[in-house]
Amino acid sequence: MTYIAREQWEEHYLDGKGFRRVGERERALLAERTPAPGGGRALEVGCGTGELTVYLASLGYRVDAVDFAGSALARAREEHADVAGVRWLRLDIERDDPAPLHEEGYDLVVMRLVYPFVRDRYRVLHGLGERLRERGALVVITPVAANTPAQRRGIALDEDEIAVLGRFFQIIGSLVWVCR
Template identity: 65%
Template sequence: MGYVIRGEWDQHYTDGKGFRPLGDVERAVLAEHAPAPKGGGRALDVGCGVGDLAVHLRGQGYAVDAVDFAASAIARAESEHADVKGVRWLRLGIERDDPEELSSMGYDLITLRLVLPFIRDRARVMHGLGGRLRPGGALVIITPTAEHTPEDRRDIALDDEEIELLRAD
């Protein structure tokens, strides 16, 4: 499966690479199913990369903590979105680093866009993230599914069994 070592991801972002831009379908799904609470809300964007989703969530009314374990991703996000207020960029590996910097007040929305397949201990991480949700909050995973992914790329996709496990808790 793709990059799993922090140094490889750092090089990925240092080389100017990223991922596909946030799409209109993703924006529409978030607007419909995870709008910011009246008066604003708090969001956590896990594996934020260069920050496209974090900036979008800010524009929708969330104060955002955007985390990535690649220092070069955070540096690019800070640089490319220097004019955006209300996003806190944090270098943090959600699996191994101390989450002390995350909000102790919890989150109304937690997003994982194109990152879940790269998390090794998904059950532990998802349980920990679920514990950071405020009452009524949502955890949104945006990732390919096996049925819509070519055979040679299935390592980045979730199959039906994994989807059911995520829905169960």
Template identity: 65%
Template sequence: MGITRTDWSEHYSQGRGFRRPGDGEKRLIVEHAPAPEGGRALDVGCGTGEMSAYLVSLGYEVDAVDAVDAALVRARTDHPDTAVRWLRLDIERDDPAPLDDTLYDLVVFRLSVAFVHDRTRVLHALGRRLREGGTVLIITPLAANTSTEKRRIALDEEEITALTCGWSSVQRFAAGDLAALVLRGPCAGTVATERSVPATGYAVAGALTVVTDAQGRVLLGWSKRGMWEIPGGKIEGAESLDGAGARELAEETGLITTGAGVVAILTDAAQGVPRVTAVVRTAGVTGTLVTAEPEKFTRWEWHDLHGLGRLGPVFTPSAQALNWVWPGVIPGLPPVNAYPVAAELAPVPGEPVEAVRRRHAMTDAVIAGGWTSSTAVQEAMRTVPRHAFAPETDLKTA
């Protein structure tokens, strides 16, 4: 299990913190992310506020967020005269409403990104909050420099590769024994890519499973081949297509489907070999998400639908499966022949809290403007998940 919010509360309440920013870290910010006039910065996982206070000294207006109240109490106490907006916010799980729609010139993760599970999703979401020319700066311990018992605070090289995938510009620097990653956007678009196909005169048949969580996010894994993939693999023997998808899901992620059905059959070719892919849709899953086959995958993460078009390299059949379920979510894919299958699956629930908030705000604005007087229309506007019909765009626009 990971570190809980209670663990962090005890950590800060007992007077503990993290080491203060060193001179090397400070020089990196001055050289690669100097504060422009009116510059705004976001310090994620601010802890007791040392980095936030330094950013203020450089001329930034600073929002500092942490998931733990005890950390913010310490930060306010230690920096009483520093003009920082301290916010209690779990950047991975909470509705980002406290940030409003603020745009930033700099977003900093100092010694905190290793504790975020869905790192790619979170970083890309924050990337959409950058002003033109803005920077995301990640300062992290390296697994190679960290003892085994403290491994969870650090990233290894494969995790760094996954973390930086999809950004237009990636620079890496050393800050003592820490690694500093300078990411600039906007994030690069998705590229459908392939992996090796065995030499055979026969077709390759497989099943890929599209899984969503309670917030409507879809599950993808960063593979050892250097691309994002949804759970799946080859069909074994005479097993059913949905059975193959359920089996691969359990073997790769530890999750057990509570119901699955084939929604489409896709056919194309890879390296001259015909390929048949069954797209399996789950009605729900149980169990704990784990990286059950570390020799194949570095990690599994949940991704927002409107971020799928900017992930970087995605295994072509995975991209085509996702685009079948949510048309338009990944543009520019190679052609594929698709044959829909009538699967009797219950609607899959779940949507982000932010989507609900924005939908109600939109409805309130429409009503206040006098553009609808029908109670039925107003109720439809409050309940229909508009973003589900425009997965290629961000929540605010949808």
């Protein structure tokens, strides 16, 4: 597990940096496997500057996009001011009160490139699973250690971690993806 302090994330986004762009494969899988139902709601945890959030909105979801870095959200709001159906929320999914999240739940919860940075994974995943509507899906998109250069493996999951993640969500009946 890799821990990066909030201040470091704030500086990262203030310096104009971002994260890996959303790939065509990710877009295709999301469109194919998680089409937005009428009135569909999505939650993106760790939205950064909002590229995936905007894509989810284009699929027809109303999206709650959360990040704990205010600098990331400021950029997202500025860069995507014209995108309808998005609520940008500053929220630390591990520490803050989840009251600002939609009380009727979500059809889709996405954690893209966030999971390795979560300290209390079980509690966070359980809490997110509780917010899924019936037939809802939780999608984890993250690097896999076997396909990640040695110097970056701290942000990747190994096969044991992937198995644990899959078992956890089989129990609550949700869909879990790990993008390889």
